[in-house]
Amino acid sequence: MKKFWLSLLSIIIPASAVTFEDNDTVVLLGNTVIERAQKYGYLETAINLSARKKKLKFRNLGWSGDTVFGHARSYFGPPKEGFDRLKSDLTELKPNVVIVCYGAVAAYDGQKGLTEFLAGYETLLSMIQSSASPREIVIVSPPPAESLGAPMPDMREHNKRLALYSKAVGKLAQKHKLQFADFFTTLGESKGLTDNGLHFTPEGYQTAAPKLVEALGLSVATGNQLQSEHARKLREATVAKNKLFFFRWRPANETYLRLFRKHEQGNNLKELPMFDPLIADAEKQIEALKKTTLSLK
Structure with a gap:
């Protein structure tokens, strides 16, 4: 091998x-x-x-x-x-x-x-x-x-x-x-x-x-940075942001929103862009946590 x-x-x-x-x-x-x-x-x-x-x-x-x-x-x-x-x-x-x-x-x-x-x-x-x-x-x-x-x-x-x-x-x-x-x-x-x-x-x-x-x-990144409590919070904020984007990009009820059953609930399609400001806020939090993590030696 x-x-x-x-x-x-x-x-x-x-x-x-x-x-x-x-x-x-x-x-x-x-x-x-x-x-x-x-x-x-x-x-x-x-x-x-x-x-x-x-x-x-x-x-x-x-x-x-x-x-x-x-x-x-x-x-x-x-x-x-x-x-x-x-x-x-x-x-x-x-x-x-x-x-x-x-x-x-x-x-x-x-x-x-x-x-x-x-x-x-x-x-x-x-x-x-x-x-x-x-x-x-x-x-x-x-x-x-x-x-x-x-x-x-x-x-x-x-x-x-x-x-x-x-x-x-x-x-x-x-x-x-x-x-x-x-x-x-x-x-x-x-x-x-x-x-x-x-x-x-x-x-x-x-x-x-x-x-x-x-x-x-x-x-x-240094071991202290990757293994720090700040890095854990950064990673958790990243996961939370990813969930928001996933809901925006791949909504669970897409059949009703865009496809052959959109005549039933297609009016809810307008709610998808409402995730955008939530994602933007999450990314501000990520950036702040990133700066804190990088400040560690």
């Missing part, structure tokens, strides 16, 4: 640091690992602290089970509806930086699915650029799977597939002169991150967060 990881190191593409500017909107885009991150706040908090004094707004557009084709985002229409939905979201948000993490789902198809996956990724990147014109797009490789022992499956073969896809998205980033964060190799053989070999636990996100910051080429 060690030989496998050492051989993988030889294909890492060196990452230069992601550049944030004051008042940037940062979109986190991907499948389950991104969507579930909003519940715990570790990834966003770690990235936010790494930006130091720069004010950032984060919008989590993760969607469990999603792929570069966006099909999981479809509701009752054809699969393409999901991709169109994502395009609309990006057009509305106009992010300055988009951090994209796909490949965990597609890797199950192995070598035979790689060509289709890369073609889909090309289409996704083109759509992101045309709809949002972000200053930076960052491609993040999927994280490794974890072998937890019986009765859970042995993930060694799947990690070989994930390594294949990680290498491929690294080359894709190089081709388009985009930032590449090798999350797969940075996490390496870390243990105790998941509850089922695939999905991070809260503790898993806590461990993975500084690793992702490293993969992005950024400086991790």
Whole structure:
């Protein structure tokens, strides 16, 4: 296994640091690992602290089970509806930086699915650029799977597939002169991150967060900062803000608000923008807590 990881190191593409500017909107885009991150706040908090004094707004557009084709985002229409939905979201948000993490789902198809996956990724990147014109797009490789022992499956073969896809998205980033964060190799053989070999636990996100910051080429906040009571409050405020944005972006009763039952309760659609000032207030609190946390040595 060690030989496998050492051989993988030889294909890492060196990452230069992601550049944030004051008042940037940062979109986190991907499948389950991104969507579930909003519940715990570790990834966003770690990235936010790494930006130091720069004010950032984060919008989590993760969607469990999603792929570069966006099909999981479809509701009752054809699969393409999901991709169109994502395009609309990006057009509305106009992010300055988009951090994209796909490949965990597609890797199950192995070598035979790689060509289709890369073609889909090309289409996704083109759509992101045309709809949002972000200053930076960052491609993040999927994280490794974890072998937890019986009765859970042995993930060694799947990690070989994930390594294949990680290498491929690294080359894709190089081709388009985009930032590449090798999350797969940075996490390496870390243990105790998941509850089922695939999905991070809260503790898993806590461990993975500084690793992702490293993969992005950024400086991790000090241990005192990350482990302080102020950081805990910052993370909790981040989670609260994420809930507000989730309710704004993916309301539970969307069928009644926008789709085929909107004739019943479509009048409530006007309430969705009422979340915007609540989100803005939450972000002011986040910024204040961030300043306090960064003041620690």
